[in-house]
Amino acid sequence: MTAFEQLTTEEKQRALSELRHAKELFASRGWFPGTSGNLSVRVGEFDPSSFHFAITASGKDKTVNTPEDFLFVNHEGKPSELTKLKPSAETLIHCEIYRLTGADAIFHTHSVFNNVISEYYWERGSVPVDGVELIKGLCNWKEEAHIDIPIVPNYGDIPRIVPEVTAKLQEGVPGILLRKHGIYAWGANSFEAKRHLESFEFLFEYVYRLELLRKGQ
Ligand SMILES: CSC[C@@H](O)[C@@H](O)C(=O)COP(=O)(O)O
């Protein structure tokens, strides 16, 4: 029996129901414009060289629920079982984030704020955030903490993005921006990944608005 076949139905159902819940919530906030975004939740034991996760199928309208919204894939992004569904085009980015962090859930969304801020700070290589209370939402409890949220290039060829993620992932920052594309946020479970995603979105909007005010526009 493969590691995937050894998983219980309950373990798989739990991952699928967490994905369904996150998908419905983010859809209600308009966080999947134009079918963008993808979500995943890991199942079973974690070994950096062998793991499985449930992920959204590619190209679907994530604002509607269908019986074909999710499938299971392995650490190489290949379907764990026979299916006609195609995993997210960005599955390899999820694979790399799981491999590097051992996280249990990864949520990726596109927003105007995360796109604009990734372009604005592109040359700097990261988005600086200073002393904002919501940095604590990222599990950084230091008073007046400073963080830099890394930005990687957005190539059409997804495998080219993977080594960029490997190189720029930052200890203590559970997220990474793709330039003019969107944010990947992760956590030790769905609850934490959601809190991180919401905190990042808040911080992007804060930095954007503060910059506008400082420039007097
Ligand atoms: C349709 S625009 C967004 C896509 O190009 C992509 O960035 C995205 O987030 C969704 O791709 P998907 O293959 O559905 O997971």
Ligand SMILES: [Zn+2]
């Ligand atoms: Zn995307």
